[in-house]
Amino acid sequence: MQDPSIGIKQTRAAAAIGALMLAFAAGQAQGAAFALQENSGSGLGNAFAGGAAAAEDASTIWSNPAGMAKLTSPQAAVAVHLITPSIKFRNDNSLPAASQPLGNGDGDAGSLNVVPNLYLSMPVNSQFSIGLGINAPFGLTTEWSGDWLGRYQAVKSDVQTINVNPAISWKVSDTFAVGAGIDWQHVKAQFTSHVNYSGALGQAALGAAAGGLIPASLVPTIASLTPGLDATSDLHASDSAWGWNAGFIWDVTPQTRIGAQYRSSIKYGASGDVRFDYPTLPALPPALAPVVGLLAGGVNGVLANGGITGNIKLPDIANASIFHRLNDQWDVMGDVQFTHWSVFKNLTFVRTTGAVLASTPENFRDTWRVSAGATYHWNDAWSFRGGLAWDETPINSTDITPRLPDGNRTWLSLGTQYRMSRNLALDAGFSYVFVNNPNSNQNAGSTAANGLINGTYNLSVTILSGQLTYTF
Numbered sequence: 001m002q003d004p005s006i007g008i009k010q011t012r013a014a015a016a017i018g019a020l021m022l023a024f025a026a027g028q029a030q031g032a033a034f035a036l037q038e039n040s041g042s043g044l045g046n047a048f049a050g051g052a053a054a055a056e057d058a059s060t061i062w063s064n065p066a067g068m069a070k071l072t073s074p075q076a077a078v079a080v081h082l083i084t085p086s087i088k089f090r091n092d093n094s095l096p097a098a099s100q101p102l103g104n105g106d107g108d109a110g111s112l113n114v115v116p117n118l119y120l121s122m123p124v125n126s127q128f129s130i131g132l133g134i135n136a137p138f139g140l141t142t143e144w145s146g147d148w149l150g151r152y153q154a155v156k157s158d159v160q161t162i163n164v165n166p167a168i169s170w171k172v173s174d175t176f177a178v179g180a181g182i183d184w185q186h187v188k189a190q191f192t193s194h195v196n197y198s199g200a201l202g203q204a205a206l207g208a209a210a211g212g213l214i215p216a217s218l219v220p221t222i223a224s225l226t227p228g229l230d231a232t233s234d235l236h237a238s239d240s241a242w243g244w245n246a247g248f249i250w251d252v253t254p255q256t257r258i259g260a261q262y263r264s265s266i267k268y269g270a271s272g273d274v275r276f277d278y279p280t281l282p283a284l285p286p287a288l289a290p291v292v293g294l295l296a297g298g299v300n301g302v303l304a305n306g307g308i309t310g311n312i313k314l315p316d317i318a319n320a321s322i323f324h325r326l327n328d329q330w331d332v333m334g335d336v337q338f339t340h341w342s343v344f345k346n347l348t349f350v351r352t353t354g355a356v357l358a359s360t361p362e363n364f365r366d367t368w369r370v371s372a373g374a375t376y377h378w379n380d381a382w383s384f385r386g387g388l389a390w391d392e393t394p395i396n397s398t399d400i401t402p403r404l405p406d407g408n409r410t411w412l413s414l415g416t417q418y419r420m421s422r423n424l425a426l427d428a429g430f431s432y433v434f435v436n437n438p439n440s441n442q443n444a445g446s447t448a449a450n451g452l453i454n455g456t457y458n459l460s461v462t463i464l465s466g467q468l469t470y471t472f
Contacts, residue, residue: 041467044429045415046373047387050333065179
């Protein structure tokens with residue numbers, strides 16, 4: 001009969017190994033979403049200033065559904081945005097993970113992202129209008145090379161959303177209108193990273209030796225046989241959820257109007273799976289088989305493939321805007337936006353067994369965005385736009401991750417509109433976004449497992465938008 005003390009030692013050692021391996025696997029689940037302002041091609045040229053009050057075309061369904069009361073004919077607007085972030089890292093004494101080379105610090109994690117919008121608006125009678133908006137309010141992608149120095153914290157982070165927003169407006173009087181809508185939103189996310197399999201085997205061997213599963217003399221053997229071994233992890237999750245939005249628009253004078261809108265937060269209970277791709281191991285002494293077995297299966301399936309769930313809450317957003325017509329040629333506008341990002345505390349994924357796969361602190365903070373713009377109507381066909389914006393980042397310097405490095409942003413925007421006919425208008429816009437370069441000094445107790453990222457991110461964004469608006 002087996003000595004009961006051996007079973008107790010095995011349980012303790014497995015638990016210790018499991019706890020250690022959570023630290024190694026945690027890098028795969030870091031990630032964050034951020035708001036995409038690019039939900040109107042006509043609005044980009046003004047840096048989206050005055051969006052809740054301008055009501056220029058059917059894209060007002062997103063910025064303020066009450067603005068549909070200003071559209072007297074059915075209208076369709078289709079926009080495409082080409083967003084290209086530049087995300088580079090400058091290394092400054094980063095430290096390698098245990099039993100691994102440091103890796104390179106070069107490359108650009110940004111790539112071209114295509115974001116489309118579609119809006120349809122139709123008056124029902126003199127008081128009511130209905131509309132439908134389809135857009136992508138959160139998302140974008142970062143992807144580092146597989147051999148970069150932060151590969152254990154992040155390789156690819158891809159978050160995509162689609163928002164379907166039926167809406168209605170009510171013209172209460174000649175000067176005041178209200179609007180509301182329902183949002184069905186779907187999110188799909190993928191997070192990949194490397195796992196320091198070589199270092200994990202070494203830590204597991206130490207745990208197994210401490211638990212009496214293997215002789216302590218075998219621990220140096222595994223360290224000498226497996227330097228540089230990596231596993232990869234790939235996590236997918238998705239969900240759909242509901243929200244709502246409401247706003248008003250008020251003509252204070254014939255030349256000046258103000259508008260405001262609120263969009264509710266949306267909470268997801270995402271589900272999916274995590275997959276690990278293990279390296280080919282060299283020949284190991286038979287006595288080390290329990291170590292490898294515990295790694296693959298682990299306590300609560302620490303490094304095993306399986307289903308996962310995660311709760312994600314995206315923020316509510318409030319806008320207040322003003323639009324003023326100076327004369328027949330000049331319009332000016334301004335906007336203040338508050339985003340309740342502090343609802344996003346952490347990103348945690350739990351296995352279907354109930355074990356926590358990984359939990360990454362995010363601790364986002366509430367943010368403000370302030371913008372101002374002007375439009376010059378040169379003649380009946382051509383208009384020219386300009387705008388400036390200051391956009392605060394929700395990411396704090398302590399919890400910044402390579403999945404989404406970010407800093408405060410300054411927008412410089414230009415745009416034009418050409419009315420090809422009474423019914424057809426073409427808008428084009430360009431923005432260059434200057435980003436304050438954030439520093440990273442990630443320790444969080446995981447230096448031995450995943451290495452220490454120390455350096456500066458160099459960031460910027462270019463945006464090119466086009467919109468076609470047809471009035472029936």
